[in-house]
Amino acid sequence: xxxxxxxxxxxxxxxxxxxxxxxVYLAMDPRGREVAVKELSPEVAGEPEAISRLAREMxxxxxxxxxYVAGLIDGEITAERPYVVMQYVPGTPLNDLxxxxxxLRGERLVRFARRLAxxxxxxxxxxxxxxxxxxxxxxxxxxxxxxxxxxxxxxTGAEQITRRGMxxxxxAYLAPELIEGERATPASDVFSWASTVACAATGRPxxxxxxxxxxxxxxxxxxxxxxxxxEPLAGLLRTAFRRDPSGRPTARWLAGALAGALAxxxxxxxxxxxxxxx
Numbered sequence: 001x002x003x004x005x006x007x008x009x010x011x012x013x014x015x016x017x018x019x020x021x022x023x024v025y026l027a028m029d030p031r032g033r034e035v036a037v038k039e040l041s042p043e044v045a046g047e048p049e050a051i052s053r054l055a056r057e058m059x060x061x062x063x064x065x066x067x068y069v070a071g072l073i074d075g076e077i078t079a080e081r082p083y084v085v086m087q088y089v090p091g092t093p094l095n096d097l098x099x100x101x102x103x104l105r106g107e108r109l110v111r112f113a114r115r116l117a118x119x120x121x122x123x124x125x126x127x128x129x130x131x132x133x134x135x136x137x138x139x140x141x142x143x144x145x146x147x148x149x150x151x152x153x154x155x156t157g158a159e160q161i162t163r164r165g166m167x168x169x170x171x172a173y174l175a176p177e178l179i180e181g182e183r184a185t186p187a188s189d190v191f192s193w194a195s196t197v198a199c200a201a202t203g204r205p206x207x208x209x210x211x212x213x214x215x216x217x218x219x220x221x222x223x224x225x226x227x228x229x230x231e232p233l234a235g236l237l238r239t240a241f242r243r244d245p246s247g248r249p250t251a252r253w254l255a256g257a258l259a260g261a262l263a264x265x266x267x268x269x270x271x272x273x274x275x276x277x278x
Contacts, residue, residue: 112197
């Protein structure tokens with residue numbers, strides 16, 4: 001970037017992400033701590049729709065308190081180049097991690113799935129829908145996921161401005177009702193959680209790759225590829241993939257079931273290897 005630019009009280013260090021309407025920088029706050037700064041691109045910085053979308057993102061993210069969700073720190077919507085400041089999350093996006101090292105295995109996979117369910121439970125408890133749970137929006141450090149990017153999040157009960165026929169989110173991870181133009185609900189996020197966890201477990205999107213039409217067709221038909229996903233995780237994913245949103249469990253329930261699976265695994269390991277020495 002050449003000489004470091006300042007935005008508000010923040011020194012922008014390196015570009016770490018870029019989308020169609022914003023750029024994300026690694027930055028330093030006035031106390032020398034690393035943060036992430038998301039700044040609207042010059043082309044859209046004066047557009048009311050882009051500014052209102054950023055304001056909704058701030059409002060939604062500000063409500064969520066979770067050790068598994070990147071927290072909102074600051075922001076300025078009325079600046080010449082509106083921006084938000086978020087917790088900087090070290091680690092690797094799940095999709096990059098899988099590409100480089102392959103899928104997650106064993107207890108690491110189950111802990112990852114449980115913690116991502118806890119993140120989603122915290123989002124829903126705050127009255128927020130994330131609407132884009134996908135491998136690109138989960139940063140992983142060890143077996144610890146952090147959910148990022150509330151760019152299309154909505155507060156529960158708020159008017160959803162998505163037009164029928166307009167798909168919002170990462171298509172391969174969307175719930176079928178969203179593809180059909182219905183309203184997003186916590187159950188829609190749960191479906192996307194299951195798609196993301198299935199990808200973490202197998203290294204591939206559960207509804208395949210290829211044309212958008214083909215992927216959406218398989219989602220609508222419920223043709224999830226869970227080959228290689230271990231039980232009991234595979235069974236939990238199947239419940240989260242139910243076609244009827246009312247039949248899917250909540251994120252909190254899934255986190256509890258996965259905690260039970262981890263405890264069962266610990267008990268089985270103890271039986272195999274014998275009780276630890278006193």
